[in-house]
Amino acid sequence: MVVVVFGILVALIFMLNKHSMKYGRKRRPSNAKKKIYACGEDMSPIQMDVPQGSFYRVFIRYMRLEKLSEWHSGDLSRYLTWVFAGMVVLMLYLLVFWRFV
Amino acid sequence: MMYSFFSLMTLLITAFIIPLISLKKERFISHIAIGASLLALVLAVMTVPFVMDQGIITQPMEEWGAPYGIMLAVDGFGMMLILMVTAIGFLVTLFSLRFIKKKRTKYYALLCLMQVGLLGIAHTGDMFNLFVFLEITSISSYILASYYRNAAAIEGALKYLIIGSLGTSMVLLGIVFLYGLTGTLNMADLAVNIADVANTNPVLPLSLGMLVAGLGVKAAMFPFHTWKPDVVSVMPASAGAMFSALSTSIGIYAIMRVVITVFSVSSAIFYYIIIALGAATMVLGAVLAMQQRNLLRLLAYSAISQVGYILVAFGVGGFNPLGFQAAVFHLFNVAMFEALLFLSAGIVMHKAGTYDMEKLGGMARFSPVLAYAFLIGMLANIGIPLFNGFASKWMIYMATLATFPILTVLTVVVSIMTLMYGLRAYSTVFLGNKTVKPGRILRSMLLPVLILAVICVLFGVLPQLGFQMSEFVVGGLDNAHYIAAVLGLG
Numbered sequence: 001m002v003v004v005v006f007g008i009l010v011a012l013i014f015m016l017n018k019h020s021m022k023y024g025r026k027r028r029p030s031n032a033k034k035k036i037y038a039c040g041e042d043m044s045p046i047q048m049d050v051p052q053g054s055f056y057r058v059f060i061r062y063m064r065l066e067k068l069s070e071w072h073s074g075d076l077s078r079y080l081t082w083v084f085a086g087m088v089v090l091m092l093y094l095l096v097f098w099r100f101v
Numbered sequence: 102m103m104y105s106f107f108s109l110m111t112l113l114i115t116a117f118i119i120p121l122i123s124l125k126k127e128r129f130i131s132h133i134a135i136g137a138s139l140l141a142l143v144l145a146v147m148t149v150p151f152v153m154d155q156g157i158i159t160q161p162m163e164e165w166g167a168p169y170g171i172m173l174a175v176d177g178f179g180m181m182l183i184l185m186v187t188a189i190g191f192l193v194t195l196f197s198l199r200f201i202k203k204k205r206t207k208y209y210a211l212l213c214l215m216q217v218g219l220l221g222i223a224h225t226g227d228m229f230n231l232f233v234f235l236e237i238t239s240i241s242s243y244i245l246a247s248y249y250r251n252a253a254a255i256e257g258a259l260k261y262l263i264i265g266s267l268g269t270s271m272v273l274l275g276i277v278f279l280y281g282l283t284g285t286l287n288m289a290d291l292a293v294n295i296a297d298v299a300n301t302n303p304v305l306p307l308s309l310g311m312l313v314a315g316l317g318v319k320a321a322m323f324p325f326h327t328w329k330p331d332v333v334s335v336m337p338a339s340a341g342a343m344f345s346a347l348s349t350s351i352g353i354y355a356i357m358r359v360v361i362t363v364f365s366v367s368s369a370i371f372y373y374i375i376i377a378l379g380a381a382t383m384v385l386g387a388v389l390a391m392q393q394r395n396l397l398r399l400l401a402y403s404a405i406s407q408v409g410y411i412l413v414a415f416g417v418g419g420f421n422p423l424g425f426q427a428a429v430f431h432l433f434n435v436a437m438f439e440a441l442l443f444l445s446a447g448i449v450m451h452k453a454g455t456y457d458m459e460k461l462g463g464m465a466r467f468s469p470v471l472a473y474a475f476l477i478g479m480l481a482n483i484g485i486p487l488f489n490g491f492a493s494k495w496m497i498y499m500a501t502l503a504t505f506p507i508l509t510v511l512t513v514v515v516s517i518m519t520l521m522y523g524l525r526a527y528s529t530v531f532l533g534n535k536t537v538k539p540g541r542i543l544r545s546m547l548l549p550v551l552i553l554a555v556i557c558v559l560f561g562v563l564p565q566l567g568f569q570m571s572e573f574v575v576g577g578l579d580n581a582h583y584i585a586a587v588l589g590l591g
Contacts, residue, residue, distance in 0.1 A: 002563060009555045013470070055525055056391040065388050072327060072389060076260050079327040083267055086317075086324035090374065091310035097370045098306035 103160040105148040105183045106173060108141035109220040112190075116213035123206040131198045134209040138194040138216070142187040152180040156577050157586040159226070166589065168290035174226035174587050177577035181433060181570065182223040182354050189346055189440050190216045192549035196444055197339045199543045200451060208248065208337070214241040215343065222351050226587055228276045228286045228363070231355060235272060235319065238348060239265050245340045246332050257335035264328040268318025275311030278304050279363075289587035291363050292580055309366070312359050320352030321405050322412060323382040330389075330401040334456070338447025341397060345404045346440040350432055353411055357428070357578075365580045372419030379416055380511055383409025387518035391525075396446050396456040399526055400439070403482060406515060407435040413508060414497045420504045422575065427496035430571040434481065434489040434560065441478035441553035445471060448546055449530060458526065462533035468542050472531040474554040479523040481557045484516050489557045492564035496571075 037043070060066060071078065115137035119130055151158050152175060162171040175183065194212060201208050218238030225231050243265065247258035280286055282304050283294035298305055318325040329349075333341045360366050386406025393399035411428050418424030446456065448471055453461055465472035481488035484495075494516065501508035560567045577583075 002559075002566065005562060006555065006559055009558055013551045013555060054392075056521060059521075060388070060392060063388075068385060068388055069392055072330070074256075074331060076263065079260065079264060080267070082324040082327055083264060083318065087271065087310075087314045090314050091307060093374055094306035094310045094371070095303055098303075099301055 102151055103148060103158055103173060103175060103224075104144040105175060105180070105187075105220070106160060106224060108144040108183070108187055109217055109224060111137050111141050111144065112213045112220070113217045116210045116217060119210045119213070120206055127205065130205050130209050131194075131201075134213060135191070135194050135198065137213065138187070138191040141216070141220075142191045145183045145187040148175065148183070149180060152177060153573070155586075157583060159587055168285050168287035168588065171230060172226040172287060172289075172587055173224045174288075174583070175224055176583060176586075177574040178354065178358070178429065179223045181429070181574055182351065183220060185350065185433065185436050186216055186219045186223065186347055189343060189436060190219075192440065192552060193339050193343045193444070196342075196447065196546050196549045197337075198545045200339050200447055200546060201337060204248065208245070208340070211241045211245050212340065212343065215245070215340075215348075219347055219351050222355060226288055228279065228288060228291065232269070232273055232276055235355070236269055238351065239269055239319075242332075242340075242344055242348060245344070246336050248337055248340065249335065251335075254335040257332045261328050261332040264318060264325075268315045268325065271311045271315030271318070273315075275308045275315060278308035278311065282308070287587070288358070288363050289584040292365055292584055293588070295364060305364075309359075309364055309371075313356055316352050316356045316359065317378075318352075320349050320356060320412075321382075321408055322352075323378055323385055323405075323409070326382060326385070326405050326408075329405060330393075330398045333401040333404075334395055334397040338397065338443055338450055341401075342440045342443030342447070345401065345443055346436040349404065349408055350436050353408065353415070353428075353432060357415060361425075361578050362580060362583055367419070369419060372416045374416075375419075376413055376416030376505070376508065379409045379412025379414075380508065381409070382406070382412060383512070383515050385409075387515045387522070391518065391522045393522075394458055396449065396458055396461070396526065396530065397443075399458075399522060400442050400446060403442075403519065403522070404435070404439050406519065407431070407439070407482070409515075410494065410497060410512065411435065413512065414500060417497075417500045417504050417508065421500050423496060423503070424500040425575045425578065426568075426571040427493060427500045429574045430496055430567045431490075431493035433567065433570070434493045434557075437553055437556050437560070438478045438481040438488075438490060441474065441550060441557060442482065444546075444550050444553065445475040445478060448542060448550065451546065452542065458529045461530045463531070465531040470547065471542060471550065472527075474547075474550045475531065476527055477554045477557050479527050481561065483520045483523050487558070487561045489560035489564075489567065492561060492567055495564075496568075 115134060119133065122133060123130055157174060157176040160173040215238055218234045218241060221234030222231055225234060243258055243262045246261050247254050279291060282298060283291055285291055285294060321329040333345055336344060383406050386402045386409055390399050390402035390406065393402060411431050414424045414428035414431060418428055449464060450456055477488065481490035484490045497512055498509050501512060
């Protein structure tokens, strides 16, 4: 049963691959199809494009999560602070509570 | 018969002969590496029947048996890791055939060494060799991180070198404490001796803390995760796939091995902290992934978030055995779909020349198959039914629902956040009408991606495969059975 399903999936993938090569070469959408029409106007792709990094900016600000980005700014000394702090907290926790094990 | 040990030896020998062969015939290096990794995979698969039959197979390295000599021990969990490493290693090596065009000698030698380190960790039965193989993995990945030799790559490699060295130093210190306490480094013998140590001895929790913290750096567990996106985003995507999928898996494997086999921790006190760290890792990874513009950094944070899921499941496993099963199954699935996503990102880079999602778009029109494969990986990541991620995440939901329902709510919320950044990444890169001119996709790059996509769908459509595998693995994690097999007791 496993082999049959596996074989069917592999065959489907290869079929899609062969189909895609025809699709990629022959079908080219017309210029009219590529146009964006919204709010009664023709919009350019640049106008419709929301920057990836700020797409969820409202959500992040609402949840007050901007600080997390600052803590991952690329500063090595900050990273090392996190590592040391984590190590200290973990060991203190285990030292204090291990007697209750 | 431990044929998988010969996988390790094959890759080790290949790593050393590649530089020699490159002096005469450099164009054959890729093919030699592919052949060696395929042979390693075949040998690993040949070991499976022995492990399934006996539960655990052992191999002393010389005439001194355990606990004095070096002992290799492979149980179900180790076997699963060995198969993951050799399979993904082979697919990544195949992918690299056309992806890596320069400095091939260095690349393939280091890739083979990384696999040697990973396999060694899965095989080893003593703590010192665990450290040695951890260092082999780490050092080869430090150098691979600097592959491109630009400012960002060198910076990323240096960060990883410093933080990674800190991690391995903590592991070594933990091992030193354990040796001072018990006088042995063999894992089974440690498990026997630790049971006799009083709970009031502070060295025991200190060494456990050191080991978990040090291995947590490798696993990219909060708060030791900060290096990962900076490193993975500057590596070649093929090495990044191997690194992200397997290095972190091995870190979690080592943590579970130390906690369950060596220390046999059964106290709730310990598992609470694991759950807390896992929950923080899960949320942090997802929140930061939503803010990324670089595709590789987004996938790196996504991988960190998935590590959080595994840790939460592992922590819950201390209260409900289903948690351990869920952790093991999710570990396997994460390796598969993370490798798929990273390799797909590599193809995107190869075709479009950038990982910047602001400049990408419309890739689906030029390569629908790549778009399908990436979508499969992302849907598996999110946990949509019919993909492998759903099966293991469902187990995590069931395990957490039976113990801490609030964790179920948290895991579902993080899955929603994964949906948010996952589908956004897919639509940005593959949909739309950007003007990036792609090149041709080569079959040697597409084939590994398709194979991984098939595996993701297979374990999603037939989740009982994963359930049985994880059940077998967790059944073999029984401490008493491991000790009896390694020490040769009744």
